[in-house]
Amino acid sequence: MPSPFPGMDPYLEDPGLWPDVHNSLIVTAREFLVPHLRPKYLIRIEERPYISGEDDPGRTVMIPDIRIGRQPPRKVAAGKASATEATSITAPEVLPTLLDEDIREPYLAIRDRDDRNLVALIEVLSPTNKTAGSEGCRSYRKEKTEILGSPIHWMEIDLLRTGGPTVPRLAPPYDYVVHVSRADKRPNGYIWRIDLEEGLPVVGVPLKAGDPDAPLDLQKVLSVTYDRANYDSTVDYRKPPAVPLARDRVRWANQLLRDKGFR
Secondary structure, three states, X not given: OOOOOOOOOHHHHOOOOHHHHHHHHHHHHHHHHHHHHOOOEEEEEXXXXXXXXXXXXXXXXXXXXXXXXXOOOOOOOOOOOOHHHHOOOOOOOEOOOOOOEEEEEEEEEEEEOOOOOEEEEEEEOOHHHHOOOOHHHHXXXXXXXXXXXXXXXXXXXXXXXXXXXXXXXXXXXXXXXXXXXXXXXXXXXXXXEEOOOOOOOEEEEOOOOOOOOEEEEHHHHHHHHHHHHOHHHOOOOOOOOOOOOOHHHHHHHHHHHHHOOOO
């Protein structure tokens, strides 16, 4: 069953579901690009590693179910305490201990088949990439800075409404955005602004000079991903999405879901 939304499905932004959505989008995008890259290019899923410590602010979006369990101390009845009661241990608070974790974020790398040189890099953003002060954000920005200072093309696909802006100079309003920085056109970049009410665009992935851009139909990528992963059996459209909609979108989304028979 397809998603009831015409473009990005805001219910897929749920932090508990997004890691699966993120990985599935990358795999499906590669599948769609392969026919346009043969025989000159290879496209592989590569990883950007970083260490996330206990005080990393990105942990709040990486592990959304972390809670501090509080258990009130046991009350002792008034009067003289017995010997057993006098030696009872007061119930403590329960606090999860978060150990340092080795995180590996996947992305798509397009390489020349002959010399294996990197031609273009495609990122699908995660919440940690947009959380200020997090290790995931620092790692992402470091790689982006290095790529933008090189002869490699850069594409970032941001299908998350939370977190800091992907393109700092791009003023709202927009819900989602795709940014392409072509190595031969810098400092200029190409932007696709996307509203919740519209479908995702077909974007061009730049390759080596003389080769046409490889088309990437993001709406088809999302639709195939949604269908293959059977997300309709996971998402409860009777409830509001985990990441709240803007006030002016709530009425539109509610009406859409009623019209499609989800409410």
